[in-house]
Amino acid sequence: MPNRRILSLWFPRLGAERLIRVEPHLAEVPFATVAQNGAAQVLGALSLTASQAGLRGGQPLRDAHAMCAGLITRPAQPQREAAFLGTLHRWAGKFSPWVAPDAPDGLVIDLTGCAHLFGGEEGLAKQVTQDCADLGLTVCFGIADTLGGAWALARFSRQDAGHARSGDAIDQEAPATRARAGKRRHWDRGGTVPTSRTSLDTNSRIAPTGQTRDALVPLPVAALRFDPPVTEQLARLGLRRVGDLLIQPRAPLARRFGQGLVDRLDQATGAVPEPVSPAAPPDRFAVRMSFPDPIGLEDDVAEALSRMTQRLCATLDAKARGVRTLRIEAHRCDHLMQWFTVTSATANAQAHRLMPLIRLKLDQIDAGPGIDMLRIEAAHHEPQHVLTRSGHLEAAQHGTRRLQSGAALEDLTSRLGARLGMEAITRRAPAASHIPEKSALILAAAWSEAAYDWPTPHMTRPLLLWPPEPVSTSDRPNPPQAFRWRGRNWQSKAQSGPERIAPEWWLDTPEWRSGPRDYWRIDTDRGDRLWLFYAHGGSTSPGWFCHGSFA
Template sequence: MSNRRILSLWFPRLGAERWLRAEPHLAGQPFATVASDGNSQTLAALSVEATAAGLSRGQPLRDAHALCAALLTRPALVHREQGFLDALHRWAGKFSPWVAAEPPDSLVIDLTGCAHLFGGERELCERVARDCADLGLTVRLGLADTLGAAWALARYSEGGRSIARSGDAIDQEAPATRARAGKRRRLSNTPVDGPVDRPVGDPVGGMAVARIAAPGAAWGALSTLPINALRLPPHTVEQLTRLGLRQVGDILGQPRAGLARRFGRGLVERLDQAMGSAPEPVSPKAAPERFAVRMSFPDPIGLEDDVSEAFARMADRLCARLKKTGRGVRTLRMEIHRCDHEMAWQTVTAARAADQPHRLVPLMNLKIPRMDAGPGIDMLRLEALVTEPLHARTTAGHAEAAALGAPRHDKGAALEDLIGRLGARLGMEAITRRHPADSHIPEKGSKVVPAAWTDPSRHWQPPPRPRPLMLWPPEPVHAPDTPRLPNRFRWRGRDWQATGHRGPERIAPEWWFDDPAWRSGHRDYWQVETDRGDRLWLFYAHGGTLSSGWFCHGSFA
């Protein structure tokens, strides 16, 4: 398998450096992300300064603060780090179409037949290091004939000197390097059996380390690496270490049958994969498809009409791409890039996923006045942040629409557009609707749900008795404490005269749920018509843990 060339990229500080990119003020001081494991908190990813302060990955947060009082922390967000790794997956696609992600912090690239396009393997590794430097990322590179060898070189070698200690890979790599933007890096990429070109720079950061094993030199490349480089389970590593087998070279010459009998087939299989005797293919995953368009201008623009027209044309292009994939956009991100290198953005959320420009442009126009053009706009960018699959709809003609009655699709689209416009001004979460709920308690008979993410309910079950248009928390009514409906009562500081009534309707509390508002026991509800023209909903509480009496709960139309 000497014709294959595999490049492994390891980002040992991915979680911390993602936060540093979002909050640049955290740079220059000890920083780490914190992961929660039950009731304990440990360090997940560290900055260069945190490593220099003596902190390590997996260290309890309490011990870390005792060792470094100036440590700043942020939570480790796994889903955000996965999204960042997906973005790096798309970036790595320019070196080879055969890219696979190894969550949470590494990529594997099959460079077979691709290195010559960049001037050779050395030049390609330098290109990778420069790109990572511009992104502010620490990277460790390993290039070999097999995936196992490249993985090991990226994590368990430092320049031309391997590390034979046991423990976590990030602790062994002698401090992981961080490439700094704007500075040229030197790479130690000499074949492992040749002289070592030591990187020049700060021993903690300021350079990128690459380890390139010459074709067919996997045996020599792995011989001096620790046993951990074979990706073995911890208990297997512990057993090998007890026997004095600390380096890969210590077991390369051992009989395979004896190794398999004592340590299982897993050890032999990992060893064969690293040496190339057993196949280990790279399974590429297509990068997540992104729907984004942009428009650049030869001269800066700043008029609102010009920006609106440009966004409308970009929406046409974006929707055309969405229609080809059968998807619709739910959330749009509008960006304006100004001449002073500043960027302003706004997000637009539609009530329903759409792939029609005329339904998106009015929502976008509501956001344009909120973006400051500054000295002028050089570029506009439009990206679909959230998309959903769209199902084909059958559009009825005039004859079919007349036979079916009201044009249901048009009414639905009009309502969705109205919800979208209101949401653009008030916030999509502020637009709600009611759905039926499974409860006989009046105030629990319906629930409030967001209008943009739900459909109108068509299965309302009418209650056994009419319910008032307005409900409020029960308010005390001054009347005799008897179950008999009074002809005269006092409520809200006014005297009322009952001219008609309907009832009673008994409603019992939910015995399986202790609701403080229903500790007064059973209630007898009455619809009461008053001399002032109001139709009130009164009830008599028979008393439970609370005292009995009359209350007003709502009003009919």
């Protein structure tokens, strides 16, 4: 059984270099991302030029601008940085199948039995460094027998333990007390006997097999992944290096700082196991079909895609997934590839519902000299939730709804979306507002559900609504018998109302600065049924307006 070897990768400038890959000119100027630390804005990831200018991560933004007037900043994007780290996760799979993320800016790789494939650990480290340089990334690595040891070497192998602030409790002791303290040997009082140190290069990031403990001795205590308050307390006691902790008795450390400090120390030295748990690879669903002779007829392509779709849907159904977007690729015998996407209104794994959408776009494929391979991939898929079966009474109550929002309506939305674009198909949903023009929302039909429980207003609403238009009549709150609107004279035959609607006082809407409104339904002599209201006047003058028309 080979000795366990762990590689830790740290990308200290991940957030900044991700944006530099998109905007290369940012590499030539001091550049940093800005993160939010409570109510303050601080620097996140820095470019090399920004670090050379004396800036540091966690520095307040105003102080950074005072030090470097030419600093350019961009908001930090943790979600996109996590996605970029996922891309690096797939790249790291070339070195070992046992790769785990070390959020937010690192990876951990179990190299056990894999380093010899790259010429040893030094050759593998050179390959990692070269690959990251080609990607425009700065990387620091560490290789040790334990995860904690590799993590410490990657981040602190070139740092000095340094000195604590002037308030160090050890530095404040009297010289005589310090002299007596230096003569007392703690191992005479039950402590751990110090081990002999072998000659080891402190700047090396690769700890030889079995020498992880010695490699950790000169590193600062922060390399053991302690919380900052614990690191500060240790520094005040004069325990600045890992070696200072290793020679201390465990019981007093555990009583003063908790069992977590002792566990971190044991994990780094290998006394307590710390496994590397690789992230599960994402589910990918794709099928392909190769032909002995090239095909070019539309019916042949449709038949092949039909069989492939059935195979793909069977795989999706076994994983309880439903496809939302399909990517169809046609590889021609002249080494050209054509592709198109098909989007369904709902995620499903039913071939008979997907094939009509595929047939609508088959005319986009130019077979040319012939197609020798077809491929279908589920570009976007979603989990299919388990349906709860209803009883007879519940089924009867929801039967009408299923007719209106069942598979037929979803398929119609999908077909219209394939022709017009899925974003062009919308539906209305009720909104939590009593204002007439805000009582409904317009949502994308493919990413929303049909609404049934619409609130019932005190009075019926008109079929058509438009911005309020002024009406010329007497300035009285009673419904007018005659009025002029849109350049025409109108006579009122019947009126119903009023319905008072007050503005939303918590919002400053310019259209509702006229104060409360009294709405009336007016039947005119021309056969039109109009929706008029009288504005009582708030910050504007009162008057009559027309807001809509009934069917």
